[in-house]
Structures are given as C-alpha cells and as structure tokens.
Amino acid sequence: MQRGVLSSKKRALYGRHSSDLQNARSTKDQITLLREASRVEGVTEVFEFMDEAVSGSAIADRPGLRALLASVERGEISDVMAEALDRLSRDQEDLAGIFKRLTYAGVALKTLTEGPIDRIHIGLKGMMNELFLHDLAEKTRRGLTARVKAGFSGGGRCFGYDIIGKGELQPNARQVSILHQIFTDFGRNAMSARAIAHKLNADGEPGPRGGEWTPSAIHGNRRAQDGILHQELYIGVRVFNRRRYRKHPDTGRRSSVLNPPEEWLREPVPHLRIIDQGLWDAVQARLCVQARQPKTLIRKPKRLLSGLMKCSLCGSAMTLKGDKYNCSGRFDRGTCSNGKIIAAKTVEERVLAGIKTHLLAPEAITETVRTFHAGAEAERRALQVERAPLERELADIERKLKRAQTMCLDGAIETDELKMISPR
Secondary structure (H helix, E strand, C coil), X not given: CEECCCCCCEEEEEEEECCCCCCCHHHHHHHHHHHHHHHHCCCXXXXXXXXXXXXXXXXXCCHHHHHHHHHXXXXXEEEEEECCHHHHCCCHHHHHHHHHHHHHCCCEEEECCCEECCHHHHHHHHHHHHHHHHHHHHHHHHHHHHHHHCCCCCCCCCCCXXXXXXXXXXXXXXXXXXXXXXXXXXXXXXXXXXXXXXXXXXXXXXXXXXXXXXXXXXXXXXXXXXXXXHCHHHHCEEEECCEEEEECCCCCCEEEEECCHHHCEEEECHHHCCCCHHHHHHHHHHHHHHHHCCCCCCCCCCCCCCCCCECCCCCCEEEEEXXXXXXXXXXXXXXXXXXXXXXXXXXXXXXXXXXXXXXXXHHHHHHHHXXXXXXXXXXXXXXXXXXXXXXXXXXXXXXXXXHHHHHHHHCCCCHHHHHHHCCC
C-alpha cells in the first residue's frame, strides 16, 4: 500500500509486518518511527509504502514493495528508509536484487537499525536473515512434532471433526454420520466413489470444503494417503509430516511435496476414532483390489478438442469417457441435468467441416492471400525507404575509397589523409 501523491523526488519510507501474530499497528508504528527519524534529519516530505501481514521471504505478493520499486524506476525516489533490512526482505537473493535496483537508480538505502547500507550489509545481513528463516522453519516443525506426539493436532482441518481449542478436535455428529454412510456404501455396498458423490450431492450435503462432493474427495490418492477413505484419523491414528511445503522463487506461491513414507509420524489418538476396525478393513481391502487392477500405462493422447468444450447448462468441462464427451458436472458430481453424450469423432468432424467451410472457402483463401501480399508489399516499401539512404552512403564511401586508392598509387595522398579515410 502506498500513501502520498508522487510529485517530486522524496524519501521513501517502507514498513512491513509478517503475520497475524504481530499487531497490524506494528507497520504503522514503523512508519511513525521512520517519519520521526526523517524529521530529525530535516526531511519532512516523504512517500510511505506498507505491506501488512505478508512474509519477508518473497516479494511477489508484496504490492507495497513493488510500488516502491516502480517509483524508484520512474526516478521519483531520492532515498529509501526502513526500520531494518529484514523489513525489506529476509531472502538473500531478493535483498541483493532490491539493493542492486536502488544502486542502479542512484537511490541510497538506510535503516534505523543498521544505518547507511552498503554491499557488506547486504551480504552479511542477507545470509543472517536467510539462516533465521531456515532456523524458524526447523523450530516450527520441531514444535509441531512435539505437539503431535503430545496428542494434539499439527494443524489443518479434517472432515468429521470440529476444532474446539488450540490443536484439540472433537467429532462432529452430523459429519460422522455422513462418514459412516460413505464407508458403508464403499466397503459393504460396493458403490463407487462417483456414485457416492452423486448421492451426497443429491441429498444436499456439503463437501469437506463446503462445496459439492467429488469422487476424488472420497477416493483420494493411495500413494499420498489423502481422501476420505484413506484418512487414518478416523481409526484413531494421527499422521503427521506427510508433506513438506516450499515457495516458488519467482511467484512466491506455496506448493507441497510428498515426503517419503518412512518420514511420516504416526501417533495413536484412540479418543478420536469414529470408524470401527471391521468397516475400515473392508474399505481398505476393496481399495487394494482396485489398486491391483491393470490400468493403461501410457496416457491416452489428447483429442482435438480436449479442454476446449464446456457444458452449455452449468459451464463444467465436457470430459472424455471412452470415446464420448459428457458433462463432468453430471458425470462426476451429479449436479447438472445435461445428460447428452456425443461421440468425440462426431464433434471433431463437425468442427473440421466448419473450418473447411468457413476458413478454406475460395473467397476466404483469396482474401488471406491478398492480405498477405499487401502486408509483404508494405514491408518491402518500408525496407526500401530505410535502404535507400544507406545505399547512397555506401556508394559515396566506395567512390572516395577508389579515389584514395588511385591517389595512393600516384603518390599524391598524404599519410594523415589516408588515416582519416581508413576507419570509414
């Protein structure tokens, strides 16, 4: 966020606080301190830039800092002041990049903590801040691991439970009833995950994220052990450290990576069991049978219209099942009334026929050729305009060079004159 109207070169004040654990006023407090320090120096007109509740490990999602750097590029900033270097960034690469931009623009950087900043500060403090982030991540992981071992949650929500305190869960009666039905339908009634999703959506039951149920929310992924049917918390076992998270170096977006199973932490929490062992075993046995069923090892090639067709009623993607397209809203979730199914070959033939009729018609081809030739002619004329003076200059140089060669052979040219002609 930026405050102030940019009219002439002024000092830029920057403040940032990193999370909900800090009071949002801390950013304004930083700006107040910076404004007072500037006043003592005799600087009264400043620009103010702030980022509230954002991490210092990436600059991609920090509009305040991006606005500051944009103002620097426009030549509107004389110097930059922050409370400390880690307010600008804790990432060593980003901090060096910010300093490089400021230096290029001739903008000085100073902080209340470190004073005027030079390359030594950037190198040392950048490394220290990066080590701080790494150490903080390790301490957080150790703390969460200790809480899991003590019987508390390591974070996140799980369908079937309410959060009643910091790390404490309590079964939700209505959701427990839905879970019993899902496990019974799959393990004992041999219903598919898709059929169960249809049934739940028809009954108006909200899914784990509050929206519609999908087959993947129920069946999940066997390798990652996610999805309703793989959730071991339902039999009183909390699984922690299945994934680790990382941020993209450019976008700052967080993504997850599956940890090796031997690094997973399993802790018994018998008071949270909501599915009996017999029903759980029946479900796992059927999942094992499905996992052993042969599947196509090579991904089917995409069809001509893959990813381009939408249902005209609900807007869901038209997906390919076998060699026919149908509405995924109806097929996967059972929430759309569009039951039409159309062969992929039929759709492709119609589209190609339309292309042939409209784009390959003689008049369309004629117009395309005419436009191409007109463009080529315009480009040729433009090049001719640029080429003419160059050709005249080249001819003039060649004439002078030939004359100089003749004079040289006749002994009539001076050494100094020859030196003047040679570089050309």
